[in-house]
Amino acid sequence: MAEINLLRSYPRAKRNLSARQRAQASNRDLAKKFGFEYFDGSREQGYGGYRYDGRWRPIARDIAAHFALQAGDRVLDIGCAKGFLMRDLIEAVPGSEVWGLEISQYAIEHCHADAQHRIVRGTAQYLPFASDSFAAVLCINVVHNLERDACVAALREIQRVSGGRAYVQVDAYRDDSERDNFLDWVLTAQTYGKPDLWLDLFREAGYTGDYYWTIIESDEWIVREARA
């Protein structure tokens, strides 16, 4: 198990936290449905329009190198949204078999054509795949959307299907200022806290894969633009 940032190549841009400050309860409710509003509605409700632009390509290459992926390997992206990382993994590892699992019918219906035939609708707590059946399992900014017990169940499932060859990234904050930014921006998280909380949950679930944090670093400055 290692703390490693596999999203280090993700483009960084300014984001106006105050535009979404203490988001309206109605926007949070809409976002949690993971439908049109979350992906392609206004910025107050989610991504503000999520389209393929190649931003995952360098990350796919870093993931491929980190897990030494090669032709014939099976990879799973849990909470794959519109399948953009899947598409770029297929490109980064020719001959690989890249699967996605996603709860949102809207995202599946609007996913990238290259990912379409391998996205399964489902939820992270119940993975419809055999134990130890993937060379790498990714779950980026997803499990914090579950309540605590479901979160642990999802981490157990990730461990089961990956055998520990996995990468989980979750929302976290290290101090009060980051916590304030988090509360101002994040719409859908149900389980969150400092990294120590996550390390405890990883232990409880028996999760031995790699991990990193999504941290909203400072008001109105440099954060990940496409992070919903």
Ligand SMILES: C[S@@+](CC[C@H](N)C(=O)[O-])C[C@H]1O[C@@H](n2cnc3c(N)ncnc32)[C@H](O)[C@@H]1O
């Ligand atoms: C913040 S987005 C992250 C998408 C993508 N992994 C990324 O990093 O860009 C969260 C995604 O997880 C999906 N999701 C939410 N709850 C889920 C669950 N219980 N099981 C599977 N996917 C879920 C949402 O529909 C959405 O596509």
